[in-house]
Amino acid sequence: MIEVNHLTKRYGSTTAVDELTFTVRPGCVTGFLGPNGAGKSTTLRMIIGLNDPTGGSVSVQGRPFRQRPRGLRHVGALLDAGDVHGGRSAAAHLGMLARTNAIPLRRVGEVLAEVGLTDAARRRIGGFSLGMKQRLGIAAALLGDPPVLLFDEPLNGLDPEGVRWVRDLFRRLAAEGRTVFVSSHLMSEMEHTADRLVVIGRGRLIADEPLAAFAARGQGSGVRVRTPDASALAGTLQAGGADVTRDGAGVLLVTGMDSERVGDLAFEHGLRLHELVVTTASLERAFMELTADSVEYATGETR
Numbered sequence: 506m507i508e509v510n511h512l513t514k515r516y517g518s519t520t521a522v523d524e525l526t527f528t529v530r531p532g533c534v535t536g537f538l539g540p541n542g543a544g545k546s547t548t549l550r551m552i553i554g555l556n557d558p559t560g561g562s563v564s565v566q567g568r569p570f571r572q573r574p575r576g577l578r579h580v581g582a583l584l585d586a587g588d589v590h591g592g593r594s595a596a597a598h599l600g601m602l603a604r605t606n607a608i609p610l611r612r613v614g615e616v617l618a619e620v621g622l623t624d625a626a627r628r629r630i631g632g633f634s635l636g637m638k639q640r641l642g643i644a645a646a647l648l649g650d651p652p653v654l655l656f657d658e659p660l661n662g663l664d665p666e667g668v669r670w671v672r673d674l675f676r677r678l679a680a681e682g683r684t685v686f687v688s689s690h691l692m693s694e695m696e697h698t699a700d701r702l703v704v705i706g707r708g709r710l711i712a713d714e715p716l717a718a719f720a721a722r723g724q725g726s727g728v729r730v731r732t733p734d735a736s737a738l739a740g741t742l743q744a745g746g747a748d749v750t751r752d753g754a755g756v757l758l759v760t761g762m763d764s765e766r767v768g769d770l771a772f773e774h775g776l777r778l779h780e781l782v783v784t785t786a787s788l789e790r791a792f793m794e795l796t797a798d799s800v801e802y803a804t805g806e807t808r
Contacts, residue, residue, distance in 0.1 A: 506528065506529065506530055506531055506565075506566060506567075506653075506684055507528065507529040507552060507563070507564070507565055507653065507684060507686060508528050508563065508564045508567075509525050509526060509527050509528070509529075509548070509552070509561070509562075509563045510526050510561055510562050510563070511524050511525070511526055511560065511561035511562070512524070512525040512526070512548065512551060512558055512560075512561035512562070512563055513525070513558060513559045513560035513561050514544070514547050514548075514551060514556060514558055514559050514708075515559045520708055521544045521547045521708055522544040522547050522548055522551070522558075522708040523544075523707070523708035523709045524560075524561065524709070525544075525548060525561070525705065525708070525709070525710055526561075526710065527703050527710060527713045528713075529684055529686045529703070530684065530701075531652070531679075531682050531683055531684040532679060532680075532682055532683075533679050533685070533700035533701055534675045534676060534679045534685045534687060534698055534699050534700050534701075535684075535685065535686050535687070535699060535700070535701045535702070535703060536687055536688075536689065536695040536698070536699030536701070536702045536703070536716065537549075537686055537687060537688040537689075537702075537703050537705075538688075538689070538690075538692075538695065538702055538703070538704045538705075538792060539704060539705040539706055539711075539796065539799070540706060540796050540799055541690075542707075543705045543706050543707060543708065543796075543799060544705055544707070544708040545657070545688045545705065546584070546657055546688070547708075548705070549582070549584060549655055549657050549686075549688060550584065551563055552565065552570065552580075552655060553565075553570045553576070553580055553582050553584075553655065554569065554570045554571040555584075565579065565580055565653055566579060566652065566653060575606045575607050575608075575649070576606065576649075577602060577606040577608065577645075577648055577649035577651065578606060578607070578608065578649035578650070578651060579649070579651050579652065579653065580651050580653045580654070580655065581645070581646030581647055581648065581649060581651040581653070581654045581655070582646055582654070582655040582656075582657075583639070583642035583643055583645065583646045583655070583656045583657060583659055584655070584657045585642075585657070586635065586638040586639045586641070586642040586661070586662070587635075587638060589630050589638065589641070589642075590630065591629065591630050591631025592629060592630075592631060593629065593630055594626065594627050594628060594629055594630065595617060595622055595625055595626050595627075595628065595630060595633075595641050595644075596613055596614075596617065596626040596627060598630060598641070598645070599612075599613040599616065599617065599641075599644060599645060599648060600613050602645055602648055603648060606648075606649055608648055608649050612648055612649075612650070613648070614626075616644040616645075616647045616648050617644055619644065619647065620640040620641070620643050620644045620647075621640060621670075622637065622640055622641060622644065625637065634662065635661060635662030636662040636663045636664060636667055638662070639659060639660075639661060639662050639663055639667075640663075640667070642659070643656070643659060643671070643674070651683075652682075652683050652684060653683065653684040653686075654678060654683060654684065654685050654686070655686050655687075656675075656685075656686070656687045656688065657688045658688060658689055658690065659671055659687065659689070660689060660691055660694055668694065672694065672697060672698045675687060675698055676698065679700070687699065692787070692788050692789035692792055693789070695716070695788060696716070696720075696787070696788045696789075699716050700715065700716060701713075701714065701715050701716060702714065702715075702716050702719050704719065704792070704795070704796065705799075706796045706798070706799025707799045709799075711795055711796060711799070712795065716788065719788070719791055719792075719795075720787065720788045720791045721791070722791050722794075722795060727758060727759050727760035727761075727783075727784055728758075728759040728760075728762065728763070728764045728767050728781065728782070728783055728784065729752070729756065729757070729758055729759075729780070729781075729782045729783075729784050730756070730757045730758075730759060730767060730771075730778060730780065730781055730782075731755055731756050731757075731778070731779045731780035732755055732757070732771070732776065732777055732778050732779060732780075733755060733777055733779070734776040734777055735751070735754075735755050735756070735757055737774070737776055738757060738770075738771055738774075738776045738778075739751075739757055741770050741771070741774050741776065742757070742759055742762060742767060742770060745762065745766070745770055746761060746762065747759050747760065747761045747762035747767070748760045748761045755779075758784075764781055764782075764783050767781065768781055
């Protein structure tokens with residue numbers, strides 16, 4: 506478990522992280538979202554003690570990470586896949602990490618096999634593609650078989666097969682009861698991978714809730730109705746407590762009322778329906794709407 510309490514980080518007059526409070530629990534994949542410059546990477550670095558907070562606190566499994574003498578046995582982290590010595594081989598890199606964290610050397614071969622890099626074990630990392638470096642970074646995070654795992658943009662550079670593999674890996678790790686915290690800008694992948702979301706903007710918490718609940722907060726979730734009796738149906742639904750807007754001739758967009766109630770009211774009042782469709786707001790649309798005021802560099806199209 507990761508517990509963040511009023512976490513704050515300032516650089517001079519700039520506040521990168523502002524009084525963040527949230528908890529990342531085991532047994533599910535928690536996505537960490539926010540626009541560029543929101544403070545995600547700074548927060549992750551403070552969780553594992555690479556940056557000192559200006560205020561507040563963060564603990565992992567009940568203790569600050571720096572109090573763990575063998576850190577990789579408690580927390581595995583991939584923050585920057587390119588931050589490795591290019592002259593070392595993959596096996597040498599992982600071997601060094603294993604020795605300094607009192608991890609059995611047999612784990613080097615095991616994690617290389619798990620991420621699909623067995624054949625590249627003796628190759629120099631400097632010749633790796635970005636996707637291979639991402640796999641090596643994931644191997645390093647898994648090396649100590651830790652209960653807590655952090656990943657910052659782990660899908661960069663991966664091909665479709667690699668993306669699917671990472672998605673399945675995260676779900677398996679969570680199913681084993683581990684805490685899995687994943688930062689990503691790929692909304693489509695978060696939609697398929699995460700169970701919960703922590704969303705921040707300009708260093709402040711925007712949401713900490715199940716993914717489905719966050720997505721439902723975006724516009725577009727409701728019922729689409731096509732009817733030749735649009736005016737009469739709109740009045741009936743509004744009288745029943747729904748919000749109704751027109752979307753072209755004979756088409757109504759209904760929120761605040763489920764599809765069954767819409768159909769029942771139409772039937773009770775003898776109004777004809779030609780189409781009744783439940784619409785669902787996407788995670789991407791909800792994210793764009795709810796973080797619109799937190800975008801650091803907005804184009805003319807997003808305002």
